[in-house]
Amino acid sequence: MHHSCMDLDALILHLLEASPITDQGDLLVRLAAQGHELTQSTLSRRLKRLGVQKVQGHYRRVEASAQLLPEVTITEVPPNLLVLRTAPGFAQALGLSLDAEPVPGLMGTLAGDDTVFVAVLPERLAEVKAHLTRVSAAR
Template structure:
């Protein structure tokens, strides 16, 4: 979809009270666009458009620090689970994976707001947790 789609979405939201993505898709079709539901959702997210008070509108994203929103849970014998703010898990996982000084780290798997960290040796679980928390500045 061309970038022009974003402009059309914004214009349609300004002149219409849109309460459902299906309605927005129909209006876009009338404008000559045919985005899938998943494509439309990605555009809405990128444009900071959310449903507020029952209708879609652009919202200004507030300041957010992903490291401040991370909770770390130990899941013995060799797993850490990190919960982040929505949309930050992949960024935090890359930071952890690229950190040079985390001995025992096997790797990470990230979703939207959850990261699983595998530790090679269960005896290193607490040490890896400490290193991850320091990396994310959750502890001094």
């Protein structure tokens, strides 16, 4: 059965509103019953894009304006690495936002739970750090 992305997004949001879902595996089973076969990693990425987070044990959509952005500390690790530390659970969103608006010299990010490693061209390390410091202070 073929469905567009919008149909799948709407279905995911509908399922999350219709009943409490505490596990991505449960959501995958419910989606499969509706004709949508997804891998767990694909579902996880889609949930992030939709702004869905686990809140008090249940998955639900969280409005961006309702989110308080935590403090970010930036440590320079020469010759070409910046380490960004943030609150638990925010590193992947931070990494995605950095990748979405690339800065000259920023080559890529790798995010865990509360830490983002930012690979930078060595000659641009100070410049990228200054930019990220300004951006994180402006939030």
